[in-house]
Amino acid sequence: MLEQLFKLKENESTVRIEVVAGITTFLTMAYIIFVNPQILSAAKMPADAVFVSTCVAAAIGCFLMAFLANYPIALAPGMGLNAYFAFGVVGGMGYTWQVALGCVFISGVIFFIISVLPIREWIVNAIPKSLKMAIAAGIGLFLALIALKNGGIVVGDTNTLVKHGDLKSWPVLMTVLGFALIVALEYRKIMGGVIVGILVVTAVSILAGQQKFAGIFDLPPSIGPVFLQMDLAGAMKAGLIVVVFAFLFVDLFDNTGTLIALAHRGGFMRKDGTVPRLHRALMADSAAAMAGAAVGTSTTTSYIESASGINAGGRTGLTAATVGVLFLLALFIAPLAGSIPAYATAPALLYVACLMARGLVEVEWDDITEAAPAVITALGMPFTFSIADGIAFGFISYAGIKLVAGRWSDIHPAVGILAVLFVIKYLVIG
Numbered sequence: 001m002l003e004q005l006f007k008l009k010e011n012e013s014t015v016r017i018e019v020v021a022g023i024t025t026f027l028t029m030a031y032i033i034f035v036n037p038q039i040l041s042a043a044k045m046p047a048d049a050v051f052v053s054t055c056v057a058a059a060i061g062c063f064l065m066a067f068l069a070n071y072p073i074a075l076a077p078g079m080g081l082n083a084y085f086a087f088g089v090v091g092g093m094g095y096t097w098q099v100a101l102g103c104v105f106i107s108g109v110i111f112f113i114i115s116v117l118p119i120r121e122w123i124v125n126a127i128p129k130s131l132k133m134a135i136a137a138g139i140g141l142f143l144a145l146i147a148l149k150n151g152g153i154v155v156g157d158t159n160t161l162v163k164h165g166d167l168k169s170w171p172v173l174m175t176v177l178g179f180a181l182i183v184a185l186e187y188r189k190i191m192g193g194v195i196v197g198i199l200v201v202t203a204v205s206i207l208a209g210q211q212k213f214a215g216i217f218d219l220p221p222s223i224g225p226v227f228l229q230m231d232l233a234g235a236m237k238a239g240l241i242v243v244v245f246a247f248l249f250v251d252l253f254d255n256t257g258t259l260i261a262l263a264h265r266g267g268f269m270r271k272d273g274t275v276p277r278l279h280r281a282l283m284a285d286s287a288a289a290m291a292g293a294a295v296g297t298s299t300t301t302s303y304i305e306s307a308s309g310i311n312a313g314g315r316t317g318l319t320a321a322t323v324g325v326l327f328l329l330a331l332f333i334a335p336l337a338g339s340i341p342a343y344a345t346a347p348a349l350l351y352v353a354c355l356m357a358r359g360l361v362e363v364e365w366d367d368i369t370e371a372a373p374a375v376i377t378a379l380g381m382p383f384t385f386s387i388a389d390g391i392a393f394g395f396i397s398y399a400g401i402k403l404v405a406g407r408w409s410d411i412h413p414a415v416g417i418l419a420v421l422f423v424i425k426y427l428v429i430g
Contacts, residue, residue: 006316021314022322027192029305043090043097048221053296061288062324066317069280074323078301080139084387085298102235107247108289115282126414133359134374138381140356147349151175171343178347201344215335226296246388266310373398392422
């Protein structure tokens with residue numbers, strides 16, 4: 001049955017190789033089951049229910065990728081988009097988390113439609129590479145600010161906006177310890193370095209009496225408080241168009257870039273640079289985003305950490321299916337997830353931020369008309385505490401700078417249209 005479903009012989013793999021690859025991928029991305037509830041709880045979502053929805057959404061996404069596209073690529077609620085959900089849409093704009101879930105669902109529907117139609121290629125090819133890289137880096141800087149805030153390293157200040165916190169406090173010391181440990185483990189290529197860092201900080205805090213231990217295993221909490229709670233009517237409001245667009249835009253480029261990078265790493269890419277079954281992979285991804293919103297979590301997306309499983313020999317959807325099963329088994333460690341303090345997950349956020357920030361390397365620094373909009377995009381996200389505003393600033397500045405510099409031919413029609421729409425949005429809605 002497995003041979004028929006996943007074509008193991010054709011892909012020169014075995015059940016054992018695929019299962020080991022799945023376990024490897026799971027260990028590198030399992031930190032999300034601890035981090036996601038912490039982040040979405042800032043949006044006043046019940047952490048226990050979000051823990052369940054995180055595991056369920058990840059499992060559904062992995063199974064969709066396994067059976068629709070037969071790729072060894074795992075999915076889970078995406079980093080960056082969950083922070084934008086909690087701190088941007090709910091915390092910053094004041095919308096309810098139910099409305100935010102509605103925006104995620106609608107963006108998933110649009111993503112599914114453009115994945116079926118040839119619109120996706122047109123949009124992806126329209127956006128300049130510098131802006132694409134800046135968006136990824138900007139999300140990383142956004143995550144870094146949240147990590148430093150959660151760890152107590154950066155606090156608010158009425159005079160200077162921000163300043164450092166009490167650097168001798170327990171949360172700060174544990175954040176520094178966790179970050180150093182994660183970086184060291186990842187440098188030494190220790191499998192599951194991120195999750196080890198989270199658990200070590202938690203264990204030290206419990207032993208020091210700074211955190212209560214709730215246990216490890218128990219029956220899963222109820223998913224009821226967040227299941228099918230998305231407010232689609234509220235998400236249809238005109239002011240939320242930019243929010244839906246932000247979810248869609250980041251998911252589209254993040255997924256396309258991740259899938260292409262993983263296809264190249266796994267040797268799936270054809271000689272002409274195309275990726276077989278890419279449309280199926282994108283359909284699986286967009287369907288996972290819709291399913292994730294339905295079960296009560298932020299955008300579900302492909303994880304670059306899947307590269308660890310590919311490096312371990314994973315070549316088929318059986319790897320992704322294995323990850324999905326492991327996420328379902330993780331439902332029974334809810335007490336452990338509840339024992340993890342926010343400062344234990346802050347190092348993981350900061351580490352992911354470091355990885356994402358390297359996108360700035362690929363900006364065309366020798367061309368100031370490309371570099372300046374990229375910098376504005378990347379800095380706009382943390383300084384406005386909004387991924388959507390960072391994207392908008394990037395498009396507006398790119399079109400404006402190119403126009404004034406006499407480089408109007410560099411402006412793709414899609415970029416120009418979006419820049420104008422963003423300007424109208426700020427003038428009319430604010």
